[in-house]
Amino acid sequence: MNLFTFSAHFGDENACRQHLKEERDKIGVVGQLFSCKNHYWIKSRWNYECKSCRSRTSLCSGTIMQGSNLSFLTKL
Numbered sequence: 001m002n003l004f005t006f007s008a009h010f011g012d013e014n015a016c017r018q019h020l021k022e023e024r025d026k027i028g029v030v031g032q033l034f035s036c037k038n039h040y041w042i043k044s045r046w047n048y049e050c051k052s053c054r055s056r057t058s059l060c061s062g063t064i065m066q067g068s069n070l071s072f073l074t075k076l
């Protein structure tokens with residue numbers, strides 16, 4: 001699936017992000033600094049925050065979406 005069909009499939013950014021969030025929750029979030037596994041979801045920032053060290057993990061870090069040029073990802 002290329003980026004064009006990806007965005008066409010989801011229709012808009014929110015639908016796309018919501019889908020990414022659901023997929024990410026299934027995979028699980030692991031902190032990049034200390035490999036922490038317990039995170040809060042901060043909806044206003046579309047980030048996870050670690051419950052112990054407070055480090056932030058963006059929705060797309062560590063996934064194939066990281067580094068892509070999708071417009072909304074650059075706002076995260």
Ligand SMILES: [Zn+2]
Nearest residue numbers: 031036050053
């Ligand atoms: Zn942590």
